Amino acid sequence: MDIKTYIIVAVIKIVLVVFILLTGVAYTTLLERKLVARIQNRWGPTRVGPFGLLQPLADGIKFILKEDMVPDSVHKVLYIMAPMLALAMSLISIAVIPFGPSITVNGTTTALQITGVAHSGGGLSDINIGLLIILGATSIGVYGVALAGWSSNSKYSLLGSLRASAQMISYELALGLSLVGVLLLSGSLSLREIVNAQGQAPWWGWLPHWYIFPQFFAFFIYLMAAYAETNRIPFDLPEAETELVAGYHTEYSAMKFAMFFMAEYMNMITVACVATLLFFGGWHGPVPQSAPAIVQSLMPVFWFAVKVFFFMFLYIWIRGTLPRFRYDQLMAFGWKFLLPLAIANIIVTSFIVAWRA
């Protein structure tokens, strides 16, 4: 593939993925409102469009038309830069996530991943440190939260942002360590290779070779650490409306607040994508052999989307059901329970892998 085709294909992939992601974020807000409403025995938004389906469009127009105030005593550069940093880091994580094997359009084959290439011999390759890039983007995302609170020059914002960033960096450890068990089993940091390793022959002929079955504890540690990373219930003390006014985004209005909002939902989608790739087999699922080629290429993406949807449903279900942790309970849970459990999981997994080899 020559350089011109490569650039055109890459630009098309980026535009498509970002468009789908932003639409996904918008409709995740609607899904959340309707699901939480149903759990609380009420309807949710039903007035705008059939079944409330145009509600995100109305919300978007509202955010754009709101007055964009910048309070007087803020540090202007950091105040404007913080939500952009949070949003940019969420988008960077999406660049390394593979959505499916490959797709062939008009004779050009390309991998279904922004940073993946398809060789002329038929192989696919991607970045060999894909998982570390996602962890790195999460680490830099902490700056968005910390600087937002500090630049707002207000007590509530500073305390809320310090709590939120302390929570995020504490649970990053448990998050990273819980993934090491999967890395030991699959032997690579590249996301595509991890998914390919889960496509092996099923155990006992019928159980899919997904990593949730051997790494059961690691999956639950990852889930809890991810809920804390994205500041969702039961770990959302730093941004609950009844505590600390509104936490680190107290002084933000209109478009900048919308950027924080979008960054949070995009982080949720990224976490759900990583959980499907590492624990649920990614895009593996039954593909009918008799369908035309384009449907066969897009069927794995459909299975990927179904699994990610299941994760978003789980996120919102837990939001509607559980109460929230107090801050000291939250930190004690992260450091004294999840971290030793993740380390114990790594020790047991390495013993088993070494014994089998």
Added chain:
Amino acid sequence: MVPLSWYLILSAILFCLGVFGFLLKRNIITIFMSIELMLNAVNLTFVAFANYWNERGLKLALSGQVFVFFVMVVAAAEAAVGLAIIIAVFRTRETLNVDRVNLLKL
């Protein structure tokens, strides 16, 4: 094909800027950050030489990158303890200016 000397000159420039920050700035946290800048310049030299010797066929040329790993660990430990000391000093002296922390001066 970038000449190796370019990487080494960049590293030297960063190191010199770090030393300037260490000598000329008065805020203790900025002095600490200049030390981190010097450590980063040294890391760049290590990684450049790891690549250089790997192309010339030296065995264990990747040790340069492993040394970078150790330098980062030491920098992390030093940053943690140093910042704890700075917080302790701030609690008693109420200032971050190094010229005001001169109680032991003759």
Added chain:
Amino acid sequence: MFHQVLFIIFGLICVTGAVNLLMQRHPINSALSLVVVMASLALIYLLLGAEFVAAIQVIVYAGAIMVLFVFVIMLLNAGAEEHSPGSKIAFLVGVPGVIALGCLVGWIMISNSKQLGGVSISPTDFGGPHNIARLLFRDFLLPFEVTSVLILIAIMGAVVLGRRSN
């Protein structure tokens, strides 16, 4: 050619960030400039084929150590730096000395540039996690274990020093 252009761009960002670190008065701006320097250094490591080291630089250095710095600056909230007369010796001897040393190193590098040769982006999996792990856990196992003890000591030291004495 492309390689040289990329190196010049990231090198300029690095030096600009470092100069900005010195020119700023408020420590929070210096801390953020240092984060920019570290991020551009991570990109230069990618040019040198050190992928794992680049990822570790972003995760550990820019994402944890600098967050620690930013937290301390935010918590202490000491404000912009005030001008106080610094040490005369440092200014009179240090600055010309460093400039002389830097020019000496630069001159040696430039005059021997042809003999040293160049580096290029290696096509093999040179700096990947497998090779680094092979070195780290076999040839350099003792330093690795010693660094873990070092981190333990640093944690204990930081907790003890940061405690309020009452």
